[in-house]
Amino acid sequence: MIKIRPSQDADLAAITAIYAHHVLHGTGTFETTPPNDQDMAARRADVLSKGLPYLVVEDTSGILGFAYCNWFKPRPAYRYSAEDSIYLAPAAHGKGLGRLLLEELMAQAERAGVRKLIAVIGDSANQGSVAVHKRCGFQHVGVLANCGWKFDRWLDVVLMDRVLGSGGTDAPEPVQP
Numbered sequence: 001m002i003k004i005r006p007s008q009d010a011d012l013a014a015i016t017a018i019y020a021h022h023v024l025h026g027t028g029t030f031e032t033t034p035p036n037d038q039d040m041a042a043r044r045a046d047v048l049s050k051g052l053p054y055l056v057v058e059d060t061s062g063i064l065g066f067a068y069c070n071w072f073k074p075r076p077a078y079r080y081s082a083e084d085s086i087y088l089a090p091a092a093h094g095k096g097l098g099r100l101l102l103e104e105l106m107a108q109a110e111r112a113g114v115r116k117l118i119a120v121i122g123d124s125a126n127q128g129s130v131a132v133h134k135r136c137g138f139q140h141v142g143v144l145a146n147c148g149w150k151f152d153r154w155l156d157v158v159l160m161d162r163v164l165g166s167g168g169t170d171a172p173e174p175v176q177p
Contacts, residue, residue: 002097004104007044007054007066014063015056016040018089027123027155028087030148046070052082053108057097064092067101069109072118080172081116082109086129098132106136110164113173119160122148130158138162 007015020034035043047054047068054068065088072081086101109117119133124143134140138160146154 002057002059002064002100004055004057004100007056007068009041011056011063011066012037012041012044015044015066018063018065018087021090022087027148027150028121028126028129030122030150030155032150044068050079051112052114053105053112055101055105055108057088057092057101064089065097065101067105069105069114069117072116080114081118082114083118083120084109086132093128098128099135102132102136106162106164114164115167115172117162117164119158119162121158121160122155124156124158126158130160133160133162136162 016035016037019029019040022029023031023034044054047070050071052069052071054066056066057064065086067084067086069082069084072078072083084102084105086098086105088097088101106117117138119129119138121129121133130140139162140158141161142159144157144159147157148155
């Protein structure tokens with residue numbers, strides 16, 4: 001049975017392993033050296049300290065993927081706009097888990113006060129990520145052509161966004177900067 005839940009400290013080894021696979025073999029992240037458990041723990045702590053969601057999807061075999069959002073930029077004025085990140089274990093691709101994670105992430109981000117969720121998708125050829133975001137109501141807003149160099153080739157970044165809640169139509173509830 002598939003379950004999406006808030007991540008726990010005990011999940012960090014699986015989260016780190018999934019992310020390391022994407023760093024070493026994928027273009028969804030432009031990192032080139034996998035972070036260690038301590039780095040991933042610090043990143044998770046940063047997300048959680050802002051009251052933002054950091055989720056995992058699991059079944060009886062263990063953690064199949066993770067998703068979180070963090071402020072789009074570090075300055076406090078961006079605290080109502082967040083960038084989402086979703087990573088699945090290789091064996092979990094193509095099973096609809098990315099969509100389940102993104103749908104739950106959107107719901108929790110909205111409850112946390114996020115008004116705009118932004119997808120910064122590495123590599124224009126990353127059609128799986130583009131498709132899951134589109135299915136979840138994200139709109140294509142642009143491409144940053146040839147802005148990343150990985151695996152001996154230039155990579156684009158696809159930008160997509162989605163309004164959460166009332167978006168920019170009214171003043172937000174105060175959120176800790």
